Amino acid sequence: MNKNMTSKKNTSKGLSLYWTLFSSTFVLSAFTFGGGFVIVPLMKKKYVKDLKWIEEEEMLNMIAIAQSSPGAIAVNAAIMVGYKMAGILGALITTFGTILPPLIILTVISFFYQGFSDNRYIGAMLKGMQAGIAAVIVDVVIGLSGDIIKKKQLISIFLMIFVFVSAFFLNINVGILILFSGILGGLVVIYRNKGKGRASK
Amino acid sequence: MIYLRLFISFLQIGLFSIGGGYAAMPLIKEQIVDINGWLTLKEFTDLVTIAEMTPGPIAINAASFVGNQIGGILGSVVATLGCVIPSYVIVLSLAWIYFRYKNLSFISGVLEGLRPAVVALIGSAGVSILTLAFWGENGFSLNLSDINIVALILFLASLFTLRKWKVSPIYIMLGTGFVGMLIYMIIE
Numbered sequence: 001m002n003k004n005m006t007s008k009k010n011t012s013k014g015l016s017l018y019w020t021l022f023s024s025t026f027v028l029s030a031f032t033f034g035g036g037f038v039i040v041p042l043m044k045k046k047y048v049k050d051l052k053w054i055e056e057e058e059m060l061n062m063i064a065i066a067q068s069s070p071g072a073i074a075v076n077a078a079i080m081v082g083y084k085m086a087g088i089l090g091a092l093i094t095t096f097g098t099i100l101p102p103l104i105i106l107t108v109i110s111f112f113y114q115g116f117s118d119n120r121y122i123g124a125m126l127k128g129m130q131a132g133i134a135a136v137i138v139d140v141v142i143g144l145s146g147d148i149i150k151k152k153q154l155i156s157i158f159l160m161i162f163v164f165v166s167a168f169f170l171n172i173n174v175g176i177l178i179l180f181s182g183i184l185g186g187l188v189v190i191y192r193n194k195g196k197g198r199a200s201k
Numbered sequence: 202m203i204y205l206r207l208f209i210s211f212l213q214i215g216l217f218s219i220g221g222g223y224a225a226m227p228l229i230k231e232q233i234v235d236i237n238g239w240l241t242l243k244e245f246t247d248l249v250t251i252a253e254m255t256p257g258p259i260a261i262n263a264a265s266f267v268g269n270q271i272g273g274i275l276g277s278v279v280a281t282l283g284c285v286i287p288s289y290v291i292v293l294s295l296a297w298i299y300f301r302y303k304n305l306s307f308i309s310g311v312l313e314g315l316r317p318a319v320v321a322l323i324g325s326a327g328v329s330i331l332t333l334a335f336w337g338e339n340g341f342s343l344n345l346s347d348i349n350i351v352a353l354i355l356f357l358a359s360l361f362t363l364r365k366w367k368v369s370p371i372y373i374m375l376g377t378g379f380v381g382m383l384i385y386m387i388i389e
Contacts, residue, residue, distance in 0.1 A: 029257055030256055031256060032256050033254070033255070033369075033371060061299065062296075065292065065295050065296065065299055066292065067220070067312065068219070068295075068311070068312040069219070069288060069292045069295060070215060070216050070217060070218055070219050070287055070288065070291060071215045071218060071260065071285065071287055071288030071292070072218075072225065072258030072259075072261055072285075073258070074257070075258060075261070075285055075288050076288050076292045079288060079289060079292040079293065079296070080292060080296055083292075083293060083296045083297075084296070084300070088293065091289065091292075091293055091296075092289075095285055095288075098257075099257075099261050099281055099285055101256055101257055102255065102256060102257025102258065102261045102262050103261065103264075103265045103277060103278070103281050104265075105255050105257070105262075105265075106251070106252075106255065106257070106261075106262045106265035106266045106269070106277070107265050107268075107269045107274060107277045109255070109266065110265065110266045110267075110269035111269065113266075113270070117244075117247060121386065123385075124382045124384075124385035124389070125378040125379070125381055125382040126247050126250065126378070127385055128355060128378050128379070128380055128381010128382060128384070129247075129250045129374050129377050129378045129381060130243075130246050130250070130333060130334040130352065131334045131351075131352040131353075131355035131356040131359065131381070132355065132359050132373045132374050132376065132377030132378070132381075133246060133249055133250045133253060133330060133374065134327065134330045134331040134334045134356055135355075135357075135359030135360040135363060135373060135377075136253065136359070136363065136370040136373055136374075137223060137226075137249075137323065137327035137330060137331075138327055138360055139360060139363040139364060140223055140323065141320060141323055141324045142364070144316075144319075144320040144323070145320050145324070148317050156316070156317040157317070159314075159317040159318055159321075160317035160318070160320055160321045162321075163317065163321035163322060163325075164321035164322075164324055164325055167227065167321065167322055167325040168328055171235075173231070174217065174227050174231045174322055175213060175216075175228070177318060178217045178219060178315065178318060178319075178322075179217075180318075181314055181315050181317070182219070182314060182315050182318075185311050185312070185313055185314010186311045186314060188314055189311065189314070
């Protein structure tokens with residue numbers, strides 16, 4: 001409601017809102033290393049504390065939607081903020097603000113990559129980094145799978161092993177595995193809610 | 202036609218990567234390395250390394266990088282748009298539902314179910330990268346002497362540092378890059 005009033009009241013105020021939406025998402029995206037889990041807390045600070053556009057609890061719900069939707073969390077969160085503040089056009093603006101920095105940076109790097117990786121020094125550096133990135137990913141997987149094992153829900157642990165074997169050894173399509181797990185997860189929720197309903201009666 | 206294939210590949214990556222962070226990685230690997238052969242596993246690993254050290258989500262980084270390698274600047278733009286269009290449509294629909302009904306429990310339930318699968322998929326892509334680091338492009342072998350000892354030591358030291366002190370991955374990349382450059386330049 002707020003968003004309609006601001007954009008209809010006068011154009012200059014609308015333009016300045018659009019500009020703030022664009023510049024804030026652009027800056028957040030350009031200076032945040034490490035993807036969604038880093039950028040989301042920074043967005044919270046920017047829009048809840050600094051700009052006071054969004055209530056804390058509403059922001060948490062918006063982040064939950066961003067995390068449950070497909071795609072990059074940073075982009076999804078930006079879409080939520082843009083939509084909340086200025087509707088579909090606002091979402092378009094924040095999307096571009098978020099994707100422009102990586103688009104520009106990686107396109108430039110890509111131009112130099114061939115020459116880069118043929119260089120002896122850079123080649124040796126990248127080879128060393130292979131072991132580093134492998135460790136980073138294993139660290140992430142240990143943390144995430146630990147969280148799942150700690151919850152001690154057999155179906156989750158079974159699903160984790162099943163999907164790993166299907167993807168790594170059987171080369172089953174990743175999209176199919178995601179769809180299968182999502183549907184299974186949905187069915188489990190429905191089943192559990194039914195159980196709860198009966199128990200409370 | 203290459204633009205259409207780029208667009209469709211990254212549309213699938215955008216559509217099926219759920220869970221953020223590294224969740225897009227297995228999908229990117231499948232589309233880019235296994236299905237289309239646009240990058241080798243080594244180039245893909247370099248891309249993940251670069252993505253780790255540059256700002257922005259890994260899927261967008263991958264789209265811009267691969268797009269440009271395959272189809273120039275227009276390729277980057279097409280791949281990046283393909284990657285965000287599913288987000289745009291789906292997040293806006295959910296946003297519309299949310300601001301109308303403010304109920305999230307079912308969505309978060311489905312996400313709960315997806316989490317173990319996403320972890321497993323990240324693990325699967327991680328093992329591919331680990332195999333590359335230890336055994337090179339020839340792939341896994343049972344012969345222990347085929348293991349790259351330098352990579353093994355760098356890996357264990359990095360993992361220990363990450364688990365023990367929880368340092369930012371960027372320092373791990375810088376450290377292993379620097380040490381790797383010194384050692385590989387000396388022994389090769």
